[in-house]
Amino acid sequence: MNITIAENLKRPEPKALASTLEQLAARFGNRLVTSLAVREQHGHTTTWLQNQPPDAVVMAQETADIQDVVRICAKNGVPVIAFGTGTSLEGQVNAPAGGVCIDLRDMNKVLAVHAEDLDCVIEPGVTRKALNEYLRDQGLFFPIDPGADASLGGMASTRASGTNAVRYGTMRDNVLALKVVRGDGEIITTGTRAKKSSAGYDLTHLFIGAEGTLGIISEITLKLRGIPETIAAAACSFETVRGACQAVILAIQTGIPVARIELLNTAQVKCCNAYSKLTLPETPLLLLEFHGTAADVAEQSRNFGEIAIECGGGDFTWTTKPEDRTKLWQARHDAYWSVKALRPGAGVVATDVCVPISRLADCVGETEDDLERLNLMSPIVGHVGDGNFHCSLLCDVNDADEMARGEEFMHRLVERAQAMDGTCTGEHGIGQGKQKYLKAELGAEALDAMRALKRALDPQNIFNPGKIVPAA
Amino acid sequence: MNITIAENLKRPEPKALASTLEQLAARFGNRLVTSLAVREQHGHTTTWLQNQPPDAVVMAQETADIQDVVRICAKNGVPVIAFGTGTSLEGQVNAPAGGVCIDLRDMNKVLAVHAEDLDCVIEPGVTRKALNEYLRDQGLFFPIDPGADASLGGMASTRASGTNAVRYGTMRDNVLALKVVRGDGEIITTGTRAKKSSAGYDLTHLFIGAEGTLGIISEITLKLRGIPETIAAAACSFETVRGACQAVILAIQTGIPVARIELLNTAQVKCCNAYSKLTLPETPLLLLEFHGTAADVAEQSRNFGEIAIECGGGDFTWTTKPEDRTKLWQARHDAYWSVKALRPGAGVVATDVCVPISRLADCVGETEDDLERLNLMSPIVGHVGDGNFHCSLLCDVNDADEMARGEEFMHRLVERAQAMDGTCTGEHGIGQGKQKYLKAELGAEALDAMRALKRALDPQNIFNPGKIVPAA
Numbered sequence: 001m002n003i004t005i006a007e008n009l010k011r012p013e014p015k016a017l018a019s020t021l022e023q024l025a026a027r028f029g030n031r032l033v034t035s036l037a038v039r040e041q042h043g044h045t046t047t048w049l050q051n052q053p054p055d056a057v058v059m060a061q062e063t064a065d066i067q068d069v070v071r072i073c074a075k076n077g078v079p080v081i082a083f084g085t086g087t088s089l090e091g092q093v094n095a096p097a098g099g100v101c102i103d104l105r106d107m108n109k110v111l112a113v114h115a116e117d118l119d120c121v122i123e124p125g126v127t128r129k130a131l132n133e134y135l136r137d138q139g140l141f142f143p144i145d146p147g148a149d150a151s152l153g154g155m156a157s158t159r160a161s162g163t164n165a166v167r168y169g170t171m172r173d174n175v176l177a178l179k180v181v182r183g184d185g186e187i188i189t190t191g192t193r194a195k196k197s198s199a200g201y202d203l204t205h206l207f208i209g210a211e212g213t214l215g216i217i218s219e220i221t222l223k224l225r226g227i228p229e230t231i232a233a234a235a236c237s238f239e240t241v242r243g244a245c246q247a248v249i250l251a252i253q254t255g256i257p258v259a260r261i262e263l264l265n266t267a268q269v270k271c272c273n274a275y276s277k278l279t280l281p282e283t284p285l286l287l288l289e290f291h292g293t294a295a296d297v298a299e300q301s302r303n304f305g306e307i308a309i310e311c312g313g314g315d316f317t318w319t320t321k322p323e324d325r326t327k328l329w330q331a332r333h334d335a336y337w338s339v340k341a342l343r344p345g346a347g348v349v350a351t352d353v354c355v356p357i358s359r360l361a362d363c364v365g366e367t368e369d370d371l372e373r374l375n376l377m378s379p380i381v382g383h384v385g386d387g388n389f390h391c392s393l394l395c396d397v398n399d400a401d402e403m404a405r406g407e408e409f410m411h412r413l414v415e416r417a418q419a420m421d422g423t424c425t426g427e428h429g430i431g432q433g434k435q436k437y438l439k440a441e442l443g444a445e446a447l448d449a450m451r452a453l454k455r456a457l458d459p460q461n462i463f464n465p466g467k468i469v470p471a472a
Numbered sequence: 473m474n475i476t477i478a479e480n481l482k483r484p485e486p487k488a489l490a491s492t493l494e495q496l497a498a499r500f501g502n503r504l505v506t507s508l509a510v511r512e513q514h515g516h517t518t519t520w521l522q523n524q525p526p527d528a529v530v531m532a533q534e535t536a537d538i539q540d541v542v543r544i545c546a547k548n549g550v551p552v553i554a555f556g557t558g559t560s561l562e563g564q565v566n567a568p569a570g571g572v573c574i575d576l577r578d579m580n581k582v583l584a585v586h587a588e589d590l591d592c593v594i595e596p597g598v599t600r601k602a603l604n605e606y607l608r609d610q611g612l613f614f615p616i617d618p619g620a621d622a623s624l625g626g627m628a629s630t631r632a633s634g635t636n637a638v639r640y641g642t643m644r645d646n647v648l649a650l651k652v653v654r655g656d657g658e659i660i661t662t663g664t665r666a667k668k669s670s671a672g673y674d675l676t677h678l679f680i681g682a683e684g685t686l687g688i689i690s691e692i693t694l695k696l697r698g699i700p701e702t703i704a705a706a707a708c709s710f711e712t713v714r715g716a717c718q719a720v721i722l723a724i725q726t727g728i729p730v731a732r733i734e735l736l737n738t739a740q741v742k743c744c745n746a747y748s749k750l751t752l753p754e755t756p757l758l759l760l761e762f763h764g765t766a767a768d769v770a771e772q773s774r775n776f777g778e779i780a781i782e783c784g785g786g787d788f789t790w791t792t793k794p795e796d797r798t799k800l801w802q803a804r805h806d807a808y809w810s811v812k813a814l815r816p817g818a819g820v821v822a823t824d825v826c827v828p829i830s831r832l833a834d835c836v837g838e839t840e841d842d843l844e845r846l847n848l849m850s851p852i853v854g855h856v857g858d859g860n861f862h863c864s865l866l867c868d869v870n871d872a873d874e875m876a877r878g879e880e881f882m883h884r885l886v887e888r889a890q891a892m893d894g895t896c897t898g899e900h901g902i903g904q905g906k907q908k909y910l911k912a913e914l915g916a917e918a919l920d921a922m923r924a925l926k927r928a929l930d931p932q933n934i935f936n937p938g939k940i941v942p943a944a
Contacts, residue, residue, distance in 0.1 A: 116721050116830035117859075139725075159670040170668050172677075173645060188917040194826040195858045196642050197895040198631040198681055200902055200910055200940055201922045205644075205677035209670055226725045249588050253611075253698045255764070257729070292727070293775070299767055354666040358588035386667045387589075423669040430672055438672055445660040449929060450673045456928035457921060468672055 054095035071185035084151030090431030124153025143168035159209030166385025179219035228291035233325035234318035242361040243312035268379035275338030353417035354388040354426030388426035526567035543657035556623030562903025596625025615640035631681030638857025651691035700763035705797035706790035714833035715784035740851035747810030825889035826898030860898035
């Protein structure tokens with residue numbers, strides 16, 4: 001796909017780079033890795049963008065390691081890129097100007113859990129599954145679930161969300177405070193463990209979603225929840241996407257606190273049936289989850305069932321049996337793989353947009369029309385409660401014509417969402433892939449402000465250069 | 473009270489100011505007001521800080537008015553201060569360097585309500601009561617309730633919250649997007665109507681809580697909620713503050729979605745009984761509100777009642793009768809006036825701190841001990857679900873000894889909250905009054921970052937100078 005990445009980035013001077021690597025080697029020994037294979041792994045792993053490996057990778061074990069890498073790199077004007085699990089989708093960990101990647105996977109300690117306060121303090125390399133494993137015995141969980149077992153540092157940095165966001169919010173709503181290593185290696189503390197604060201500018205939210213371009217997150221304080229007494233799952237087929245969306249709108253308006261509502265379009269249901277050996281009716285489908293007390297969940301399910309019937313929904317069945325729940329949701333989580341299995345040779349371009357929920361049916365409908373017109377295959381799954389949906393476009397990178405049609409499709413998808421007062425990305429972030437859409441969405445003044453913020457907090461432009469904000 | 477306000481602010485040159493007023497007069501005619509009485513009204517109205525009136529007030533009617541005031545002031549290096557209803561509590565609308573106040577009360581139009589999307593677009597002068605009045609017929613409401621009938625622009629600017637925050641969040645969680653007039657009069661758009669976005673730096677949250685120091689908010693897109701089917705109120709007396717706090721911790725851990733939980737300490741209950749002619753037992757009290765379906769509210773109430781008994785709570789009575797609810801909550805809302813009535817001549821210094829909820833009982837207890845030791849009177853009310861509480865300190869400004877004890881009390885209150893990993897302000901903001909506490913809370917690096925952000929977005933330092941960030 002012929003994506004041009006706006007950048008007038010300079011690679012560091014060879015001498016400066018050599019000096020950097022020498023100092024890092026002296027400090028980190030064999031925790032500094034420069035083999036091509038490892039560097040390429042630390043370029044992007046699940047994206048359609050060209051791999052741009054860093055010049056070296058440092059395996060960090062503690063905050064002091066991050067500080068020292070940043071200090072050494074800053075002295076030499078060498079870029080620094082934070083790396084969690086490499087599951088971002090818009091080129092966030094690519095190294096277009098080279099530089100040093102800090103791999104944070106070994107900074108995976110849960111530093112404190114405060115059960116009474118429903119918060120915990122963790123290192124940035126803790127993954128969400130590892131965290132939930134750790135918390136389970138205390139009856140607590142962290143609700144943000146983007147699908148991939150991403151690191152919490154990466155999730156904070158891309159402002160990730162996922163299937164639970166309709167009830168529990170996104171990373172934006174679930175981080176209380178951060179520690180961030182700034183350009184001179186010193187540490188910025190952005191908040192306290194207080195549940196709310198009006199104390200000064202909101203530094204926490206400035207670093208959430210900054211994709212590592214303003215500093216490196218070295219510690220995170222997260223909000224937690226009690227594991228619900230009862231969890232029920234349900235599936236409900238609809239004749240049309242519009243009917244499914246209408247049901248969701250009514251459910252939210254009447255205040256049913258649904259924990260998850262996922263929309264699968266007909267193409268996606270077919271993929272899931274094939275891949276996960278299910279027998280779902282091959283029409284638009286809503287997958288739902290309800291959390292609460294047993295009585296509460298029963299009432300939520302009943303109320304939703306009534307709404308579903310009103311909106312042309314078919315059989316509405318719900319279950320609290322863990323094995324049935326797991327089967328349904330496993331199919332949802334395997335959506336990406338089910339699409340990949342359709343055409344094993346082809347690439348899958350995963351993208352997302354988000355629109356006001358009243359426009360979702362229109363947006364999905366017009367997107368489906370485009371796919372038909374352009375003769376492309378892209379099942380659609382949506383976090384429908386938020387108006388956020390994903391396309392998984394199958395494209396053969398060796399078929400220039402298909403790639404051109406794919407590019408047209410992607411452009412039109414973003415333009416359509418923006419024309420509906422939506423955004424070019426609900427949860428994947430800007431990275432490299434979506435820089436060209438920011439100006440149309442927010443205007444030149446917002447971009448000016450973002451550039452000014454970047455210059456203010458990273459005057460050397462060493463933190464993950466070439467991401468988010470297009471060059472002026 | 474001998475509060476020193478850090479400022480090395482220069483007033484504008486007399487010539488520059490005269491030229492500014494001349495240009496404003498030509499543009500705005502009698503909407504430019506320079507009488508001392510009006511200027512003093514636009515200095516702070518409900519604070520203990522010295523009144524510092526602006527040099528002039530412009531009554532804005534539309535965005536273009538804000539833009540023109542900013543352009544004229546910027547050209548002459550004259551400060552610009554946004555004014556909503558003047559109900560902020562830390563000197564946010566004082567004019568320590570003079571300048572021009574933009575009164576936004578006439579920018580009070582609801583521009584659009586999108587019922588299906590549960591959002592609305594408003595001008596910044598709309599007050600929360602006016603908005604809820606406007607929305608009621610559509611079955612919608614905006615949940616943030618700081619007590620005062622503040623303007624939404626002001627509430628966004630101080631990151632306000634209030635009694636509903638435990639369930640619905642604060643202003644931070646309920647603003648989707650802003651339009652902000654920047655220093656050259658152009659407009660920054662910070663977001664779209666999409667419920668979530670990962671598109672670039674979080675400009676929305678940077679302006680929320682910035683107290684008008686980074687630009688002037690000219691338009692706000694807010695999240696709305698459906699009015700709950702049933703609302704129940706309840707009151708429950710406890711032997712100790714600790715028992716009341718423990719009940720709240722258990723309720724939140726078990727996921728009871730309480731809409732409001734307010735703690736009144738014994739002194740506050742006595743005030744309310746006297747002022748609102750109630751007969752509440754004179755021990756620590758929780759006031760609660762539950763929102764949901766009838767069955768849901770009944771279950772929430774029952775479950776909370778069981779927890780209350782476990783924690784030494786007395787009679788737990790709940791009611792869905794509007795008149796009983798109103799009576800209880802009116803007493804809570806009149807808390808400030810009930811305190812003022814205790815000593816009609818004295819001033820009331822309203823302050824707030826916020827701590828992790830596990831420390832709330834300790835924090836309130838030690839605060840009560842301090843009051844006794846210092847022979848001061850300050851009833852305490854708390855948004856206990858958030859760990860946020862208010863003191864209403866009665867002080868006679870003509871009694872130097874009492875004022876000195878009051879100052880000691882306030883300092884110790886903030887230090888105590890910060891030592892408990894809390895914040896010097898949960899919802900009132902920094903303004904002038906709490907600048908001296910920011911460094912102890914977040915460190916020099918966070919202050920550096922805030923100063924850099926201020927310089928980046930307001931290089932002339934014309935937006936509400938002397939607020940939030942202390943001079944370096």
